[in-house]
Amino acid sequence: MALAPGTIEVERLTKSFRLYAEQYSTLKERALHLGRIPYQEFDAIRDIDFTVNPGTVLGLLGNNGSGKSTLLKCIARTIEPTSGHLRREGSLAALLELGAGFHPELTGRENVFLAGSIMGHTRRTIGAVFDEIVAFAELEEFIDNQVKHYSSGMYARLGFALAVSMEPDILLIDEILAVGDEAFQQKSFDKIRSFRKRGVTMIFVTHDTDLAVSICDEIIALDRGQAIARGTPEEVARTYRKQLFGQTPTEVKPDPVQEGVRFTDVASSIQGRQATTFSPDDEVVLSVCLATDHPIDDLVIAYAIRDAAGTLINSSNSRLLDSGLTALDGTATVEFTFEGLRLLNGTYNVDLGAHSGDGRQSYGQVSSALRFSVAGPSDEAGIVSIPVRCSARSN
Amino acid sequence: MSRVRTTSHTGCRNSALSRLSDVIAYRELLVNLTRTELKVRYKNSVLGFLWSLLNPILYLVVFSLVFQEILRTQIPRFAIFLLSGLLVWNFFSASLAGGARSIISNSTIVQKVWFPREVLPLASVGAAMVHFLLQALVLAGALVVFRHEPNWAALVLLPLALLALTLLAAAAAISLAVLNVHFRDTQHLLELVLLAWFWLTPIVYNHQLVAERLGDGHWIAMLNPITTVVLVFQEALHNPPSGYIPDFSLWVHLRNVSLLALTALALLAFSLKLFGRLEGKLAERI
Numbered sequence: 001m002a003l004a005p006g007t008i009e010v011e012r013l014t015k016s017f018r019l020y021a022e023q024y025s026t027l028k029e030r031a032l033h034l035g036r037i038p039y040q041e042f043d044a045i046r047d048i049d050f051t052v053n054p055g056t057v058l059g060l061l062g063n064n065g066s067g068k069s070t071l072l073k074c075i076a077r078t079i080e081p082t083s084g085h086l087r088r089e090g091s092l093a094a095l096l097e098l099g100a101g102f103h104p105e106l107t108g109r110e111n112v113f114l115a116g117s118i119m120g121h122t123r124r125t126i127g128a129v130f131d132e133i134v135a136f137a138e139l140e141e142f143i144d145n146q147v148k149h150y151s152s153g154m155y156a157r158l159g160f161a162l163a164v165s166m167e168p169d170i171l172l173i174d175e176i177l178a179v180g181d182e183a184f185q186q187k188s189f190d191k192i193r194s195f196r197k198r199g200v201t202m203i204f205v206t207h208d209t210d211l212a213v214s215i216c217d218e219i220i221a222l223d224r225g226q227a228i229a230r231g232t233p234e235e236v237a238r239t240y241r242k243q244l245f246g247q248t249p250t251e252v253k254p255d256p257v258q259e260g261v262r263f264t265d266v267a268s269s270i271q272g273r274q275a276t277t278f279s280p281d282d283e284v285v286l287s288v289c290l291a292t293d294h295p296i297d298d299l300v301i302a303y304a305i306r307d308a309a310g311t312l313i314n315s316s317n318s319r320l321l322d323s324g325l326t327a328l329d330g331t332a333t334v335e336f337t338f339e340g341l342r343l344l345n346g347t348y349n350v351d352l353g354a355h356s357g358d359g360r361q362s363y364g365q366v367s368s369a370l371r372f373s374v375a376g377p378s379d380e381a382g383i384v385s386i387p388v389r390c391s392a393r394s395n
Numbered sequence: 396m397s398r399v400r401t402t403s404h405t406g407c408r409n410s411a412l413s414r415l416s417d418v419i420a421y422r423e424l425l426v427n428l429t430r431t432e433l434k435v436r437y438k439n440s441v442l443g444f445l446w447s448l449l450n451p452i453l454y455l456v457v458f459s460l461v462f463q464e465i466l467r468t469q470i471p472r473f474a475i476f477l478l479s480g481l482l483v484w485n486f487f488s489a490s491l492a493g494g495a496r497s498i499i500s501n502s503t504i505v506q507k508v509w510f511p512r513e514v515l516p517l518a519s520v521g522a523a524m525v526h527f528l529l530q531a532l533v534l535a536g537a538l539v540v541f542r543h544e545p546n547w548a549a550l551v552l553l554p555l556a557l558l559a560l561t562l563l564a565a566a567a568a569i570s571l572a573v574l575n576v577h578f579r580d581t582q583h584l585l586e587l588v589l590l591a592w593f594w595l596t597p598i599v600y601n602h603q604l605v606a607e608r609l610g611d612g613h614w615i616a617m618l619n620p621i622t623t624v625v626l627v628f629q630e631a632l633h634n635p636p637s638g639y640i641p642d643f644s645l646w647v648h649l650r651n652v653s654l655l656a657l658t659a660l661a662l663l664a665f666s667l668k669l670f671g672r673l674e675g676k677l678a679e680r681i
Contacts, residue, residue, distance in 0.1 A: 017679065026580040073678075077509035080675040100507035105435045114431055117424040118508050 005090030006054030006169040006201040008075060013048045013084035015070050016041050044070040045225045047084070054090075054169070055199035059216035059233065061209060061240055067225040068205045072096065072172050075203065090169025090201075093119065097174075098159030104148035108139055111147055112162055121166060129165045136187070137161035157184060164191050170201045186381050189345065193377065209237045210347045213277045214375035234275060260363030261296065261328065261354040265289040266370045268350075278341060279376040280385045286336040286370070288352060295329040296363060303336060304351040307383055313343070319357060326357075342385045347373045411667040417511040425514050429521030432493070436522075447526045448533055451481050458599050470601060471635060475543055478534045479632040480598035480625045486527040487564050487621055488589050493519030494568025495575045495582045502681040512677060513670055516568035520561065534632065548645055549631035556627040556652050562659035563620055566666040573673045576680050596621045597629075602640050620658070623651045 003009065018039040045067040052058050060068040073079045074086060076094040101115035112133055116126040126133075134143050137157040147155060164171075173192070192215070195202065206212050212219055212233060219236040221229040221243075229239040266289070267274055270282045278284055288301060302317035318325050318334055325334060350372070353365035376385070418425070437443040458477055462468040470476050494516035498505060501515055538545060575581040596619055597605060606613040616622060627648050629640050643651075 026578060028580065078506060079678050094508065096507050101504045103431055103435065105438050106431065110431075110434075114427050117421070117427045118504055118510055120421060120424075120510065122423050 003087060003089035004054050006199070007090070008050075008052040008088040008170065008201065008203070009086070010048055010050050010071075010075070011085040013071070013074060013081050013086060014046050015044045015067075015074060015079065016082045017044055018042075043225050045074070045081075045222075048222075048227055050220060050227075050230070052201055052203065054201050055196075057196055057202045057204060057215060057217045059212035059219040060203060060205045060222060061207065061212050061219050061236065062222035063207050065224070066222040068222050069174055070225075071222070072174055072203065072205050076172055088170065091120075091166075092170040092172065093163050093166065093168035094172040095160065095163045095174060096172065098156040098163070100159070102147050102155065102159070105146060107146055108134075108143040108150070108158055112143075112158070115159075115162055119163075119166075125166065133158075133161045133165045136165070136191075138184070153181070153184075160188060164188075164195070167195070167198065168200060170203070171195060172203050172205075174205045183381065186345075190379065209240060210276075210371065210373045213237050214345070214347075214373045233277070237276070260292065260294075261299070262291045262364065263288060263352055263354075263366050263369060264291045264331070266350070266352065266366075268370060268372055276370075276372045278372060278374050280342055280344070280374060281340045281376075284338045284341055284372075286338070286350065288334045288336075289331065290328060290334065290354070291331045292328050292363075295327065297327040298357045299326065299328050299363065300355055300357055300359075301325065301334045302353045302355065304353075306349050306351065308347050308349075311383075313348070313383065341374060343374045344380055344383055344385050345373075345375055346383070347371060411664040411671075414511065414513065414667045414671060418513050418517065421511050421514050424510060425517055425521060428514060428518035429525065432518055432522040433525055444529060447529055451478060451485065451530055451533070454481055462599060468600070472541065472543060472633065475534070475537060475541065476629060476633045476635065477599060478530075478537065479628045480596070482527060482530050482534060483560060483621065483625050483628050484593060484596060484598055485530065486523050487560060488593070489523035489526060490520040490564035490568050491571060491585060491589065492582075493522060494564075495571035495585050497568070498572045498576050498677065499681060505681060506678045512572075512674060513569050513667065516572035517565060520564050520568050523564070524561065538632065544634065545632050546630055546634040549627065549634070549648065552627050552645065552648055552652060553631055555649075555656065556624045559652055559656035559659050560621075560624045562656060562663050566659060566662035569663075569666040569670050573670045573677070576677055577673060592619075592621070595619055596625055597640075598625060602626060606641055617651070620655050623655050627652055 019042050020039045048071060050058070060071060062068040070079070072094075073096065074081045075088065076092065076096060078094075078096070101118040102111045103114060106114060109130075112130060113123060113126055117123070134140055137154070137160070139154060139158055142150065142154065147158070150158070171192075192202070204212065204215060216233050218231065219229075219233050219240075220227050221236050221240040223243065228243055229236045265287075267287050268278075269275060269285050269287070270278065272285075286303065288303075290301070300317045300319045301323075302315065304315040305313045307313055316336075321336070323334060325332065348371070349368040350370040351365065351367045352369045354363040355361060356363070380386075433444075437446065440446060442449070455474055455477060459473055462470075463473050497515040497519045498512060504510075505512060505515075537543075571581060571585060597616075602616070602622065602625075605616050609615055626640055626643065629635070630643070630648060633640075
């Protein structure tokens with residue numbers, strides 16, 4: 001049966017490695033140890049099954065040694081699986097290691113053509129996009145220098161630009177988006193997003209749950225070579241965190257017991273549905289469940305949103321926002337409704353605090369009580385999305 | 396970007412023809428890798444490509460000294476005789492030595508990107524071919540300078556002889572490349588084998604001497620495939636008076652070379668098969 005371009009079918013795929021105490025690779029050593037070389041069999045991946053349809057972005061989530069990179073290499077055909085079947089259709093580009101085919105003695109220009117031909121492109125097709133590649137990598141000035149003089153960032157930028165220059169049917173990405181400075185990273189993400197819009201199938205390997213959630217349509221979580229969860233990003237992220245860290249995304253890490261307020265649950269949702277990934281325009285509700293053993297009659301609940309670097313982006317509290325909450329006896333739920341976060345793509349943390357009306361007495365606080373990410377189609381760079389128009393006229 | 400049509404990994408993509416068609420699809424890579432190998436070898440060197448001519452010149456000086464002045468060989472125009480055979484030998488031995496190391500020295504790309512790996516040893520053969528052509532130019536120059544007339548009729552056989560030699564070199568390079576990954580001492584063993592093989596080939600001495608010594612068993616000497624090619628080159632370029640190389644008619648040369656080409660073709664098919672067998676674990680074993 002013919003597959004549509006961009007399809008990948010993986011059936012009971014297993015890859016075992018033999019771990020030798022020592023690798024005997026000369027004839028003499030082989031002869032001496034004829035058939036008696038001690039080794040342990042080790043399954044890097046075991047019985048993996050999945051089908052990726054054209055245009056899907058699949059995340060492979062797992063920590064080190066989970067087999068996700070092995071699986072990706074099997075799909076890229078650089079290693080051969082021990083058993084099982086793998087079928088795929090369409091052209092494939094693999095971002096396994098940027099600039100893998102580069103030769104240090106050659107110039108950037110020569111390397112683009114060499115590495116391009118390693119990927120199976122002809123001189124003519126590379127020539128047609130050559131200027132684009134150089135512009136994307138921002139290496140116009142250095143393209144005729146030997147790449148051994150490049151910085152690691154320049155090297156990786158050129159590798160990335162080359163890999164994404166031809167639109168493949170399937171793109172494999174192995175934790176390499178952290179290339180170059182932030183502006184370049186942003187550009188890389190935009191490129192990935194545009195691929196997604198155009199229906200390129202992507203398999204994305206990462207150990208960063210938030211990143212996976214913000215990019216993928218579907219995630220498979222791997223642990224020690226086996227798929228432990230598969231489904232929508234939010235579901236899998238929750239299962240994965242629970243399994244690996246015994247922790248759910250919304251779980252609160254309470255401070256040492258304190259006379260006062262406990263945050264029993266924190267969750268964020270869009271239209272009543274729990275979520276931790278939003279687009280900039282979503283109306284997001286942050287609900288905080290509180291409990292206390294002693295009645296408190298002068299209570300303010302405050303939140304603070306910080307970006308990944310810890311910069312305070314927004315903070316307010318239940319009194320300033322006229323929530324009507326002033327006292328607490330037993331339990332209560334406070335909801336903050338954000339009519340659009342207006343944040344740009346990234347991961348953000350929410351800190352929570354409870355204190356008295358005059359702010360003098362703290363009843364408890366939790367830093368990073370909730371983590372969420374924003375993934376939007378925005379073409380802006382920075383932290384905040386500002387509605388902006390641009391017009392021009394000649395005078 | 397590898398253009399893959401529905402492939403099954405565990406199924407066998409092993410027929411020599413399909414492997415060959417993969418290589419043909421990647422012919423631009425073959426050209427680029429050949430160019431890279433040459434470019435890298437001579438980058439930052441003052442003499443550049445002249446280095447590739449230095450080796451035969453040195454051989455010429457040393458062997459002329461030893462064989463003409465000390466051992467008093469009777470071969471007329473010894474320099475041209477020697478260069479005719481050396482041309483063949485250098486191409487063959489450089490292909491094998493380069494081919495054996497080709498996969499290991501390109502381990503980074505082998506581990507990261509899929510492409511038909513046979514291209515790597517073939518690029519070594521390609522680089523050796525470029526050197527062959529350069530050295531052939533020098534030999535042609537020598538013929539003009541010494542006003543030495545080649546055997547025009549035998550020259551027609553050279554393209555076929557070169558084809559047979561190239562097929563043979565490709566088959567050997569492909570096999571050695573993959574064997575060297577599994578048995579690292581292949582390349583060291585190869586050095587010894589090549590040394591012996593050089594002296595078993597009538598390059599610095601007259602094949603006629605061997606044939607006479609072997610008597611009725613003189614066909615044994617012809618089992619060395621390089622001998623067949625060397626004799627054609629000597630016949631065509633050295634064009635000696637009779638008695639120095641076997642008095643084969645052109646038809647005999649043609650038959651020998653054709654047989655060799657067919658054998659080489661079969662060996663190439665075998666080497667592609669062998670490569671397919673052993674290729675699976677390449678990336679892990681490097």
